[in-house]
Amino acid sequence: MxxxxxxxxxxxxxxxxxxxxxxxxxxxxxxxxxxxxxxxxxxxxxxxxxxxxxxxxxxxxxxxxxxxxxxxxxxxxxxxxxxxxxxxxxxxxxxxxxxxxxxxxxxxxxxxxxxxxxxxxxxxxxxxxxxxxxxxxxVKEDEELEIIKRAAEMADYGVSVGIEALKEGITEMEVLATIEFELKKKGIREMSFSTMVLFGEKSGDPHGNPGTRTLQKGDMVLFDLGVVLDGYCSDITRTVAFQSVSDEQRKMYETVLQAQLASLEISKPGTRIGELDLAARNVITEADFGEYFPHRIGHGMGINVHEFPSMSHLNEDHLKIGMVYTIEPGIYIPNVGGVRIEDDVYITKDGHETLTKFPKELMIVG
CATH class of the missing domain: 3.40.350.10 (Creatinase/prolidase N-terminal domain)
Structure with a gap:
């Protein structure tokens, strides 16, 4: 046994x-x-x-x-x-x-x-x-953590493939297909959820559906993807600007980034889980985007991409060494656009380790 x-x-x-x-x-x-x-x-x-x-x-x-x-x-x-x-x-x-x-x-x-x-x-x-x-x-065992780390590396790779595929006139589904094709060439059989690639105003829907929307100058592009590797999941979100960025888009991005960093800063053993949500939510609210952050800060992750615990502001449990979860604040303005930044996080005895490594500074690509 x-x-x-x-x-x-x-x-x-x-x-x-x-x-x-x-x-x-x-x-x-x-x-x-x-x-x-x-x-x-x-x-x-x-x-x-x-x-x-x-x-x-x-x-x-x-x-x-x-x-x-x-x-x-x-x-x-x-x-x-x-x-x-x-x-x-x-x-x-x-x-x-x-x-x-x-x-x-x-x-x-x-x-x-x-x-x-x-x-x-x-x-x-x-x-x-x-x-x-x-x-x-x-609480993840060492063997589980090593698998999740490798799954996170593949998620990072998926984002890099998606960004490289961006060009004016390409559709969301064409970029999505490129990401998944390249991941399958790396041996990934299954994504941990339906991959999201959203352009422009469609990025203002937290769970939008990719389609035939074509990429245009000035669009924000939101990637949300993850892979299943040896039974364990990863989950990453990155948002980039295509060719140019407006002052409002930049403000949204920097607000989300600071919100995520605020939540990561207190990600350590003993922190009440609800405080992670509040730390990010306070940053977004103070920047006058509070009504546009409609979801919790994150979720547990492992065999399931969404598993225990739910990282809402009401959660009274405390972080433990060995926990793996996501931190993913976002701002979504309907019919305008949105930004989300998400990482996979592991709690160590000294604090935390961010398992997804793709850069988070605002990127203007294309």
Whole structure:
């Protein structure tokens, strides 16, 4: 049994929880080093009092699971079979009491599958599993950090490719395609989210959709992208000016940059997470752009590009050594344009390390 699974099993014992079912692809990967997208099919790990943890998944992926190092029991099933029949037999062999305490990912498991699971018990006590798994994943191990660093390097590279591709008349989608093509040539199979390349007034939409808008002199260009590397994500945003920049655009950019630096300055162990948001928000508000900063300062990052914790001003938790998250203040003026600057940040014992390294000073390109 690997150390992560061992730690979770010990916690279940300490909390007197008889059965746990983990079935989100991300948490299954975290506990087993096996990643697959089962689509609509059932997949997961059962950790049950009285028997060793066992894995359920489609039969066609059993060999991949073994290759990933899983050595405990496996329940493989064909598409025409009901996996719950085999699962229920396995749970019955454990002799867990009908009024046992059980846990699963309540935000992920469907109602139908939760019913199938809970039908094994008459009066179970249900405890959500998300909090425990979030707390386990929020502090990155050295091996995880090294992967995220390499993913951040690829994100930096993606921005540099995008900037090099800029020329008058090119479309957002053409630049986006160039970025992803060059990353695939580097071995990147998957982006961590839909790549954004936004020109001019479209950069004023925080989650805009790239299209056929062509690049023109005086446009701000917003790049937001990340890659998945060995199961871990990166996420970077940079904004540049094409050929020229107005005084208002420069003011927006410098305000966002100072807001990000203010948040980074207090990124160290023990800082209340909400203070990171407030530090940046105060800078933007004092520059009279407060109404144009509509989102939190950032989010946790690792196996998921957006994961625990949510970095809002209301978060009362404190930064811990080993946490990885984004700092991404922005100003977005509808139908005019916007600026966002985002980095991936790792908390060290002495402060923080910024994992994305692409320059942040205002660049006028083209």
């Amino acid at each position: 690997n150390q992560r699974l061992h730690n979770l099993t010990n916690w279940l014992s300490d909390e007197e929880i008889a059965v746990a079912f983990v079935n989100s692809t991300e948490n299954v990967f975290y506990l087993s080093n096996f990643y697959t997208d089962p689509h609509e099919r059932l997949m997961g790990i059962f950790i049950c009092e009285g028997i060793k943890p066992f894995f359920v998944l489609p039969q066609m992926e059993v060999n991949q699971l073994k290759d990933a190092g899983w050595s405990n029991d496996i329940i493989g099933y064909q598409d025409h079979e009901d996996p719950w029949e085999k699962i229920n037999q396995k749970l019955a062999s454990s002799k867990v009491l009908s009024n046992a305490t059980v846990t699963f990912e309540t935000e992920f498991l469907t109602y139908k599958r939760a019913q199938a699971f809970l039908n094994n018990f008459e009066q179970p006590t249900i405890i959500p599993l998300e909090d425990k798994l979030n707390q386990m994943r929020v």
